[in-house]
Structures are given as structure tokens and as C-alpha cells.
Amino acid sequence: MxxxxxxxxxxxxxxxxxxxxxxxxxxxxxxxxxxxxxxxxxxxxxxxxxxxxxxxxxxxxxxxxxxxxxxxxxxxxxxxxxxxxxxxxxxxxxxxxxxxxxxxxxxxxxxxxxxxxxxxxxxxxxxxxxxxxxxxxxxxxxxxxxxxxxxxxxxxxxxxxxxxxxxxxxxxxVPVAFMDPADGEGAIFPTGNVVDELEVPGVGTLSATMINAGIPTIFVNAQDIGYTGSELQEAINNDTKALATFETIRAHGALRMGLVQDIAEAANRQHTPKVAFVAPPVDYVTSSGKQLSAKDMDLTVRALSMGKLHHAMMGTAAVAIGTAAAIEGTLVNLAAGGGERKAVTFGHPSGTLQVGAEASLVDGRWQVDKAIMSRSxxxxxxxxxxxxxxxx
CATH class of the missing domain: 3.10.310.10 (Diaminopimelate Epimerase; Chain A, domain 1)
Structure with missing residues (x-):
């Protein structure tokens, strides 16, 4: 043949x-x-x-x-x-x-x-x-x-x-600026709220910030799902029950954000939305063995990508973090201490990252002109x- x-x-x-x-x-x-x-x-x-x-x-x-x-x-x-x-x-x-x-x-x-x-x-x-x-x-x-x-x-x-x-x-x-980073043509907050109560079967009702900036992202509080915000990959990726929980949160968040019309559709849309959990600053050791102090950061964030905890932070999710941090009252903003801010440094499994964003309320809707971070x-x-x- x-x-x-x-x-x-x-x-x-x-x-x-x-x-x-x-x-x-x-x-x-x-x-x-x-x-x-x-x-x-x-x-x-x-x-x-x-x-x-x-x-x-x-x-x-x-x-x-x-x-x-x-x-x-x-x-x-x-x-x-x-x-x-x-x-x-x-x-x-x-x-x-x-x-x-x-x-x-x-x-x-x-x-x-x-x-x-x-x-x-x-x-x-x-x-x-x-x-x-x-x-x-x-x-x-x-x-x-x-x-x-x-x-x-x-x-x-x-x-x-x-x-x-x-x-x-x-x-x-290599500095990168994401202009008008609301994903697609939708509003930054597709539900119209900076925080929603998201009902997740088998998990409960979670406070969630669901945002379209950089990439559609669902933020929940670490403590609400039993975490501290200092977790590394093995703590999540070796736990099949935890991964299933995060996928359930992601699917119901996708439905609430209007990204899918049926829960079943989320399985064929793995890249978006992302799901992440946030917490106030905490001391922890990174995946490379580096000791970080709570004073090195404004908050901690852990995010999942394609069903697994990311080893660092996705760039688009960093844009979502910076945007949410700039808007008072979001879970990201509150974890960072609240108030107005134009930049935020967050801890992730591999270390820290700073991202800047400026937000303003225009005709009752939040608007972000750009988010900036450095990569290589x-x-x-x-x-x-x-x-x-x-x-x-």
C-alpha cells in the first residue's frame, strides 16, 4: 500500500x-x-x-x-x-x-x-x-x-x-500594550456587575467576578473553595476531584457570561473562559524554590488553562487581572486591598508579575483604554x- x-x-x-x-x-x-x-x-x-x-x-x-x-x-x-x-x-x-x-x-x-x-x-x-x-x-x-x-x-x-x-x-x-482589552465586542462585565453570586451545582454559591478583558475570566475567592492562594501545580493537577470542580465552575461561568448557550458546549471551548482564584498576599515558596514574602506582592492569583493549573500566568489572564484590579469592588481589587490603583503586582506559582491598567466609568459602563506588561x-x-x- x-x-x-x-x-x-x-x-x-x-x-x-x-x-x-x-x-x-x-x-x-x-x-x-x-x-x-x-x-x-x-x-x-x-x-x-x-x-x-x-x-x-x-x-x-x-x-x-x-x-x-x-x-x-x-x-x-x-x-x-x-x-x-x-x-x-x-x-x-x-x-x-x-x-x-x-x-x-x-x-x-x-x-x-x-x-x-x-x-x-x-x-x-x-x-x-x-x-x-x-x-x-x-x-x-x-x-x-x-x-x-x-x-x-x-x-x-x-x-x-x-x-x-x-x-x-x-x-x-518586550513591552506589550493591549488596547481596549475588553474581549471581542462585549462589555467588560457581561452580567453588568463587578461581583455576582454564581450557583455551581455540587459546589455551592460562589462570589465571582466575571470579566471580558484580555480573555474572558472567572475569578473566585481562594478561601471559598478551600485554598490559600499559595498552591503550586501539583496541589491542583494531581487532584482529579479539584480539576472536575474547576471545570464545573468554568462551565457555569461560561453560561452566565453568555459565552455558551448550553453547559455541554463548554467542553468544546476549552481555551475560554479561564477560571482563577485570588487571595490576599501570603508568604510562599515558588515552584523553583524561591522564597516570596507577602510584601513582594499585592495579591496572589492562581489560574487554570485547558483544564490544568498554569505553571505561571497566561498573558491574557494577566490583562484580566490588571483590569479587574483597577476597578473598585471586584474580587481581584478587594484581594489587593481595594481602592484605586493603576498597577498591580501579583504572585503566581513561578513568582510575581506586574501589570498596569487604567479604568474609568463612562456612561455607566467600565472602560479600559489599555493594559501594559513586559514579556520577552x-x-x-x-x-x-x-x-x-x-x-x-
């Missing part, structure tokens, strides 16, 4: 923030995958190595975690005053689907460097030395992201001394990925 040979596709494997993903120029994809649909999804699934019942992604580029099962497609922007269009696909590890419902804030930091290095930004916008501001159109959620990329001798500067908790080695700092990004490998020719 004859089998189709493998084909090769130009690709770059990049780290952005605390995530890794496979980056493509739209024009380099096979013609059938240059448009959204089953062929594109099948191709990306095969490249990453999914669906994998062993949950290891051995036969693909994925790293068997939500942070490393990611794909990015970039092209010259079709939008006025933008340089590049950015599509993000979160690839399920054990199920045959790609979730296009949200953005990856961490990989957003890598979009600017990739776009410059791959000819997607006009040469006259790139200084010989200094900083190039890449204007990114995030096509999943139809929002603008500004990525400030350091340039040396006309090329992207990747090395530096900026340290990011959750990333072992230092690199060049680096090319890990570039060349070609190979997949069987009949994989899509």
Missing part, C-alpha cells in the same frame, strides 16, 4: 513570555490551510501531535501542556494603520480540535519580533537602533496590540538581562516542520 510522503512547511518555533508555539506566515501554509476550516485545523493538529490519548504529543511539536500546545499564523495586515494580522490557535492535547476563541498574551510578545524578522513589517518602520513599535491586529478577538521590539543594527535584539518569573534564562524586554521572546528554532501529505 502506497503512502503519501511527508511535506515540509516553513515554520519558526518561538518562546513568547512563558509560552512556546509554532509560528507560520500565512503565505507559507499549504493552499488548503490558508483559509479557516477543517483542513487548517487538521494540519495544525498533526503538526503539534494531537489528538494524543497518551497526552505526551511525542509525534509532534507540542510540549504536552497548555503553554506549549500553541500555533500562530501571521500575515501582512488587511487593517488600516496595522502592520500584521495575528491568528492564534490553541491546540487541544487529547481531543481533535483547535480552539480559535481567544488570544495568547504571552505569544503576543513574540509576534512583533517574528513579524520584523520575516518581512511582515515595512522596512521604513524599523530603526537601525532603538525600538520598533509593531502594530498588531489580533484577529481572534479583533483588538489592537502594540509590541515594542528592541532593535540593534537593524535586526531584532533577542538577548538581554530582563528576567521573567517562569522563564529560566534572561532575554531582551526568543527564536528557538527555524526551518521547516514536516507532516504526512495526507494529514489534512
Amino acid at each position: 502506497a503512502h503519501k510522503p511527508q511535506i515540509r512547511i516553513p515554520a519558526t518555533y518561538m518562546r513568547g513570555g512563558t509560552s512556546k508555539g509554532v509560528f507560520f506566515r500565512l503565505q507559507d501554509l499549504p493552499k488548503a490551510a490558508q483559509k479557516p476550516g477543517p483542513a487548517r485545523d487538521a494540519l495544525l493538529l498533526r503538526i503539534i501531535g494531537s489528538p494524543d490519548p497518551y497526552q505526551k504529543q511525542i509525534d509532534g511539536m507540542g510540549g504536552a501542556t497548555s503553554s506549549t500546545s500553541k500555533t500562530v499564523i501571521l500575515s501582512k495586515s488587511t487593517q488600516p494603520d496595522h502592520d500584521v494580522d495575528y491568528m492564534f490557535g490553541q491546540v487541544s492535547i487529547d481531543k481533535p480540535f483547535v480552539d480559535w476563541s481567544g488570544n495568547c498574551g504571552n505569544l503576543s510578545a513574540a509576534v512583533g519580533p517574528f513579524a520584523i524578522s520575516n518581512g511582515l513589517v515595512d522596512a521604513d518602520r524599523i530603526p537601525q537602533d532603538g525600538v520598533a513599535e509593531v502594530r498588531v491586529w489580533q484577529a481572534n478577538i479583533e483588538k489592537t496590540i502594540l509590541v515594542r521590539v528592541p532593535i540593534t543594527d537593524g535586526a531584532v535584539q533577542e538577548t538581554g538581562d530582563f528576567e521573567l518569573d517562569g522563564v529560566t534564562f534572561p532575554a531582551a524586554e 521572546a526568543r527564536v528557538l528554532m527555524e526551518g521547516f516542520v514536516r507532516v504526512p501529505g495526507d494529514a489534512f
Whole structure:
């Protein structure tokens, strides 16, 4: 029996923030995958190595975690005053689907460097030395992201001394600004409230802040579900009952936020919304063994991504944290001590992160102009990925 040979596709494997993903120029994809649909999804699934019942992604580029099962497609922007269009696909590890419902804030930091290095930004916008501001159109959620990329001798500067908790080695700092970060066209608070009482069968009624900023996120108080806010991955990810509880909270929150019409739909929308729990500052030891003091942070946050506790913090969830912290009365704001604030430093399993946001009440609705945080990004490998020719 004859089998189709493998084909090769130009690709770059990049780290952005605390995530890794496979980056493509739209024009380099096979013609059938240059448009959204089953062929594109099948191709990306095969490249990453999914669906994998062993949950290891051995036969693909994925790293068997939500942070490393990611794909990015970039092209010259079709939008006025933008340089590049950015599509993000979160690839399920054990199920045959790609979730296009949200953005990856961490990989957003890598979009600017990739776009410059791959000819997607006009040469006259790139200084010989200094900083190039890449204007990114995030096509999943139809929002603008500004990525400030350091340039040396006309090329992207990747090395530096900026340290990011959750990333072992230092690199060049890449500030990222998420403009008007309410996800999609909906209100920042889809229920109209900064805090709701969310009924969750089998769990009880929980106070919850449900917010659309960066990515739709459901925040609950750590103490209400039996946690302190100092937990590391093994405390959650090795507890099947806890994971099932969080998924139930996420599904009912998704329904309340209007993201799904039926509870069952949430299972096929793993990337959004996120669920997170918050607590006041507390002393704890990070996953790398670093001792943190309560005085190092304003609050602690733990967030789940694709059904598991994240090893650090998703970039889009950090935007949600910064936005919620800037709005008085949210659970995030209250955990941080309440009152007005333009920036917040929160503790996560790998360390701390600062994110800034400014909010204002306009005609009875909360509005956030932008949220800002610093990440770093680096090319890990570039060349070609190979997949069987009949994989899509």
C-alpha cells in the first residue's frame, strides 16, 4: 500500500513570555490551510501531535501542556494603520480540535519580533537602533496590540538581562500594550456587575467576578473553595476531584457570561473562559524554590488553562487581572486591598508579575483604554516542520 510522503512547511518555533508555539506566515501554509476550516485545523493538529490519548504529543511539536500546545499564523495586515494580522490557535492535547476563541498574551510578545524578522513589517518602520513599535491586529478577538521590539543594527535584539518569573534564562524586554482589552465586542462585565453570586451545582454559591478583558475570566475567592492562594501545580493537577470542580465552575461561568448557550458546549471551548482564584498576599515558596514574602506582592492569583493549573500566568489572564484590579469592588481589587490603583503586582506559582491598567466609568459602563506588561521572546528554532501529505 502506497503512502503519501511527508511535506515540509516553513515554520519558526518561538518562546513568547512563558509560552512556546509554532509560528507560520500565512503565505507559507499549504493552499488548503490558508483559509479557516477543517483542513487548517487538521494540519495544525498533526503538526503539534494531537489528538494524543497518551497526552505526551511525542509525534509532534507540542510540549504536552497548555503553554506549549500553541500555533500562530501571521500575515501582512488587511487593517488600516496595522502592520500584521495575528491568528492564534490553541491546540487541544487529547481531543481533535483547535480552539480559535481567544488570544495568547504571552505569544503576543513574540509576534512583533517574528513579524520584523520575516518581512511582515515595512522596512521604513524599523530603526537601525532603538525600538520598533509593531502594530498588531489580533484577529481572534479583533483588538489592537502594540509590541515594542528592541532593535540593534537593524535586526531584532533577542538577548538581554530582563528576567521573567517562569522563564529560566534572561532575554531582551518586550513591552506589550493591549488596547481596549475588553474581549471581542462585549462589555467588560457581561452580567453588568463587578461581583455576582454564581450557583455551581455540587459546589455551592460562589462570589465571582466575571470579566471580558484580555480573555474572558472567572475569578473566585481562594478561601471559598478551600485554598490559600499559595498552591503550586501539583496541589491542583494531581487532584482529579479539584480539576472536575474547576471545570464545573468554568462551565457555569461560561453560561452566565453568555459565552455558551448550553453547559455541554463548554467542553468544546476549552481555551475560554479561564477560571482563577485570588487571595490576599501570603508568604510562599515558588515552584523553583524561591522564597516570596507577602510584601513582594499585592495579591496572589492562581489560574487554570485547558483544564490544568498554569505553571505561571497566561498573558491574557494577566490583562484580566490588571483590569479587574483597577476597578473598585471586584474580587481581584478587594484581594489587593481595594481602592484605586493603576498597577498591580501579583504572585503566581513561578513568582510575581506586574501589570498596569487604567479604568474609568463612562456612561455607566467600565472602560479600559489599555493594559501594559513586559514579556520577552526568543527564536528557538527555524526551518521547516514536516507532516504526512495526507494529514489534512
